[in-house]
Amino acid sequence: MPTPPTSTKTSLGQRLNAHARERWPALAKVEVRFRGQFAYVDGRLPDGEVLPLFRLRYSGSASRWGFALYRASHDDYQDSYLPSGDTAGTPQEALDCACGLYLNDPTAWLPDTPTN
Template sequence: MPTPPESTKASLSYRVHARARERWPALTSVDVRFHGSFAYITGQLPDGTTQPLCRLRYGGYANQWGFAIYLASKDKYEDSFLPDGNSAGTAEEALDCACGLYLNDPTAWTTD
């Protein structure tokens, strides 16, 4: 699997942080960390609790990432589908899907 270049990592981090500030005020911060071809996104709640949200898989394109949701019940990530039915999409779509679940906001799953 390809690993994202540093420019793509920086772009992804910027986009995730911008979307979190714009759409998810219940998160005090988000953390994006990289390991190989994967980016792991974790949110921090106001009480200091951290919540793993999702894992993104780099497939060679900066604007298209494979999506895996974090399953708290199994303490692992599982490949999943975004609300539009695709298994890959933008970082913003992935963040919205995961936050819709963990922050209890199903409006995140509506597609235009």
């Protein structure tokens, strides 16, 4: 089980926050915490509320991670498919998938969707 190096941890947070600013204005910030090979991603709303969104599994590549969606109904993470049909993809794809669900914007799952 490889664990992400410090440089990957830093760049992951930067990439997700940059993408959130472009595509998800309802989020004030994206917060990432690490445990072993996993990165847990939460969205912080402007009022301070924190939404658990998804978990990424590092497998040695900073650009392709395994994806697990947070299930509020079970308070856990379930390995899931991205809209592309893959179980792994970019962190930005994972953010779009989870925010499409939790911020109620299914256009995030459509190909070539213009950003807001």
